[in-house]
Amino acid sequence: MPRAGLTPAVVIETAARIADRDGWDQLTLAAVAEQLGVRVPSLYKHVESLDALRRGISVVSAGDLADALAEATVGVAGDEAVTRLCGAYRAYALAHPGRYAATQHPGSDNPGAARTLAVVDAVLAGYGLTGDEAVDAARALRSALHGFTTLESSGGFGIPRSIDRSFAGLVDGLVVMLSGWPRGR
Amino acid sequence: MPRAGLTPAVVIETAARIADRDGWDQLTLAAVAEQLGVRVPSLYKHVESLDALRRGISVVSAGDLADALAEATVGVAGDEAVTRLCGAYRAYALAHPGRYAATQHPGSDNPGAARTLAVVDAVLAGYGLTGDEAVDAARALRSALHGFTTLESSGGFGIPRSIDRSFAGLVDGLVVMLSGWPRGR
């Protein structure tokens, strides 16, 4: 039996690809093992369990998403930053639906999530939002983006109105919302 | 073997309660059967499969949600209607997380979803939004609510800022967004 040269990183990466292809909840150790040309129990030499594998994907993907958001907003501010942030967020979620779903199942400590929050905070600072107001606005922004992308990639938008145009509308609407964010409540 | 008096409706209702308690993806025929004091294969006399059972929950729950939204917005319009709509949406999602998750896995034709859309359309008409603009605004509204409630019930909001206050901020922000919805794009 020649060795397959597996490592935790290889297993996680393979699993992430499968999650992207088949869906987060279709991810199975059997599929990962087959993809790697290995028997299922062999995977346990590299990951503790299916749950641990999922957490691994979660951590890596949250980092990837944070990278994408940071890269998209470097050197810009205000409405332009919001627009690019939203675009990058949606692009990641659509290109990697399985990985994106993974980012929503956070482990207790996830450095990627913290970095994403930092990027968003920086963007919001451009609207003069800080402290509790920034927390609320960040949650609103995240909710809108998470909701839209989730609904889009699960086929939740039935009507044949262009989804791209609806997303552009959402982004413009979010700019309006942030510009006029209700103060002093 | 005394009869248990099952019907499709009873099975679906029981399953919905289990989904609310244990989570949508923890829903299992074994749990439903045990709850009903019956063996697993007996359920197949009333539902076609686990998938069909899930679809059943989905249809019923979408109807319940539509009812709640319609009831909350009857006789009001404008900002007040948006506020009540949002509140009822979140209340349903929090009180019935499993059922709510079910509403996001739509069957092909779901009368509840259509009724929900009608309620939202009526509310948006109060802001002069119709046609494509109403579609975009409805998607934005739905995205924000879906995102917020999903993140909330999955524990996605880490920071200890009050979630109630953040939701109030989101609702106010949505009112701002709808009032200033970008026209003529």
Place this chain on the structure above:
DNA sequence: CGACTCAGCTAATATCGTTAGCCATAGAGC
């Protein structure tokens, strides 16, 4: 060259969904 580590294997178990076929009960018809 020898011993040790460990990656991948087979075997086995538990849980689930699903199907096939049995049998007793509830209710219809007389």
Place this chain on the structure above:
DNA sequence: GCTCTATGGCTAACGATATTAGCTGAGTCG
């Protein structure tokens, strides 16, 4: 009240999956 039938609930069985317990051979280090 009696019979007959439709059917609800059952047991038995299979395939898929996750997980654990050992085995064995391949690299590696002295």
